Amino acid sequence: MFQRGYVLRVAILIVFSMVLGCSKSVRYGDSKGIETVSIEFGSTDLQKIAEEMTRSMLVSQLVVTGNRPLMTVQDVKNLTSEYIDTRAITDSIRTELARSGVVRFVVDEEAMAQQVSELERQQDGEYYNQEVIAERGKMLGAAYRLEGSIRSIVKQNSDVKDVYYKVNLQVWEIQTGILEWSDETDIRKIRD
Amino acid sequence: MRFRFKQLRYLSVLGFLFFLVSCSFMGKKNGCPNGDVVFVGDIGDIEIVEVSCIPKDGILRVLVEIKNDDSKDRSLAYRFDWFDEEGVVLGRDEAWKTVYLYPKEVKTIRGTAPNWLATDAKFLIKK
Structure with a gap:
């Protein structure tokens, strides 16, 4: 017949080892290394x-x-x-x-909306020095x-x-x- | 005195043999100021046959001829490091790339410098 204290200690040990077994460590890897985690x-x-x-x-x-x-x-x-x-x-x-x-x-197609928006903001805004704003019609x-x-x-x-x-x-x-x-x-x- | 001369002869023969062995191990280098080859860890029976550096249109190109002396297929990883004329490494590290070699196959790996500043290269190879 086991003593109650002994059984409790064994149970704690089992739970502790289960927790340790389930936990996964995190580490940094080589971002340029060969990656073969999946296909x-x-x-x-x-x-x-x-x-x-x-x-x-x-x-x-x-x-x-x-x-x-x-x-x-x-x-x-x-x-x-x-x-x-x-x-x-x-x-x-x-x-x-x-x-x-x-x-x-x-500027590519995706960024065009942002580019035009910035141009218009400079053109229409009263907060910018009009002598140095980006002009319309100068994009290449x-x-x-x-x-x-x-x-x-x-x-x-x-x-x-x-x-x-x-x-x-x-x-x-x-x-x-x-x-x-x-x-x-x-x-x-x-x-x- | 005669004994010493004999020792010297042995030493010079040994030195010459060592030179030959090291040359065959590292392969020939053509046109590369250093053209170093670095084995990262043990890569087994892989021979670097020749390293050639060819500057063309201002961009340095490197050809590395490698041979699989093994009797099995081998998959290896390689990359180049590029240096300017002062020996400073250029840009960020290249990605490791894979090369697949059949038994006794000789393959030429080509590397192109990331810009016109590169004057020298180092070839790194690992398992």
Whole structure:
């Protein structure tokens, strides 16, 4: 026959170990590391696409001429069956190109409403010095537009899931409609 | 005195052998001021055959030829660090990217500098 105190101590120990077993620790990881938590589109895929495409454009005839062309960004169409924040792809590409200094970006469609709103605020407001306000009709239009798409092929059986992503980006000259640059990259992920 | 001369000969042969071994380990470097290769941890039977730096249109490009000497498929991660002419690292860290190698396969990994300031590169590879 066990003593009551002994049983209580054992019970507390069991509860304590259960609590410890259930708790999960939090730690910081390498934001540039290879992420293989799941087979879905992830940070490694985003970084690979953005980096490869940017570096490819850097050595293209479009930018090596040194003219620093004016460009606008349109969305990368998500033609896969999963949710992908494709704006993150174009944002990363735009940031890296802007940092390299070889391309200049003008306001894109998404930011146009904010741009116009700010212009009107300066024009119509009585609080601004009218000699130094931004004038209407001075914005520059882009000479090129960047667009693209991401597609996927998914194959699956009871043991294996295979996902193949293909990303294609293009730069079109707006005035002439000429395709000035295009490149593609692919990613294959297998879960078994 | 004669004994010392013999020792010297052995030492010079050993030195030459060491030079050959280290050259074959690191691979050839073409056009890179340093062109360092860094193995992050043990990567097994992977050979760096050649590292070439090619400046073109003001942008540095690096080609790294690697060989899988293993009898199994290997998936490795790699990235480049880029340096300006004063040896200062440029920009943020690159993302690690994967490369897949079949047994005995030789593959060329291409790297392009993030801007025209880069004059040197370091190639990092890990499991």
